[in-house]
Amino acid sequence: MNWYYARGDERMGPVDDAAMDQLVRSGAVTAETLVWKEGMADWQPLGSVAQVGTTAPAPLPTPVAAGDMAMPESLYGEQTVAGCVECGRSFPQDEMVPYEDHLVCAACKDVFFQRVREGGGLRGAFRYAGFWVRVGARIVDGFIINIATLAISFVVGFVGALINSAAGGGDGFEAIAGILGGLIGIILPIVYEIVFVGKYGATPGKMSLGIKVVRSDGSPVSYGRATGRMFSTWLSYIIFLIGFIMAAFDDEKRTLHDRICDTRVIYK
Numbered sequence: 422m423n424w425y426y427a428r429g430d431e432r433m434g435p436v437d438d439a440a441m442d443q444l445v446r447s448g449a450v451t452a453e454t455l456v457w458k459e460g461m462a463d464w465q466p467l468g469s470v471a472q473v474g475t476t477a478p479a480p481l482p483t484p485v486a487a488g489d490m491a492m493p494e495s496l497y498g499e500q501t502v503a504g505c506v507e508c509g510r511s512f513p514q515d516e517m518v519p520y521e522d523h524l525v526c527a528a529c530k531d532v533f534f535q536r537v538r539e540g541g542g543l544r545g546a547f548r549y550a551g552f553w554v555r556v557g558a559r560i561v562d563g564f565i566i567n568i569a570t571l572a573i574s575f576v577v578g579f580v581g582a583l584i585n586s587a588a589g590g591g592d593g594f595e596a597i598a599g600i601l602g603g604l605i606g607i608i609l610p611i612v613y614e615i616v617f618v619g620k621y622g623a624t625p626g627k628m629s630l631g632i633k634v635v636r637s638d639g640s641p642v643s644y645g646r647a648t649g650r651m652f653s654t655w656l657s658y659i660i661f662l663i664g665f666i667m668a669a670f671d672d673e674k675r676t677l678h679d680r681i682c683d684t685r686v687i688y689k
């Protein structure tokens with residue numbers, strides 16, 4: 422069972438029973454400290470939680486054998502335990518590396534600082550963009566793509582007609598114009614998505630609503646991944662949009678193509 426506890430105005434944890442036990446022994450958590458774990462209606466002072474004495478810090482909440490009770494306090498010394506911002510597990514503070522207001526454990530520090538260097542954010546600090554804002558972004562993009570497709574088709578058709586008439590006119594012209602128009606309609610949305618997401622992390626539709634595509638760790642999306650994601654969206658379309666609707670029921674708002682490509686859409 423995981424515990425949360427209050428330090429000043431901050432919510433700390435989750436910590437497991439063993440770590441909580443350590444916190445109590447080290448004095449970081451006392452009988453007056455507000456604690457909460459699943460199943461409790463509200464935060465309560467540790468001292469008033471069942472089975473725990475109100476004065477001396479007592480071992481929690483797994484019954485501890487008498488032999489363990491006699492363990493000398495000095496075993497834990499003055500060490501204070503804190504949660505790692507990356508993995509959430511608890512470690513003695515002096516074994517951890519600080520980053521801004523957070524602490525990172527030794528096992529996570531390489532991965533963590535690598536990501537921060539690459540422009541990624543703190544894990545768990547993302548605001549995921551939900552289903553409707555993403556629908557809105559797709560509508561804006563659809564509008565832009567349609568206008569662009571019309572404009573390009575018009576120019577191509579106009580130039581083609583000029584060339585055709587200069588060449589004396591031919592029967593094949595309309596067929597060629599139709600094929601060209603169809604190709605533009607297919608290629609433009611693909612290029613649009615890949616170039617904007619690969620270069621800026623967002624299509625104009627997403628930019629206009631303040632959202633962007635990132636890796637699950639917050640780092641930017643490469644052109645390769647943007648390409649894979651583009652084609653994965655087709656999968657989300659052909660299963661009757663279920664791939665998109667999945668975002669409405671996912672705690673990280675992942676669509677099918679986000680799952681395939683390990684991407685997330687977040688607010689900037």
Ligand SMILES: [Zn+2]
Binds near residue numbers: 507508509
């Ligand atoms: Zn860690």
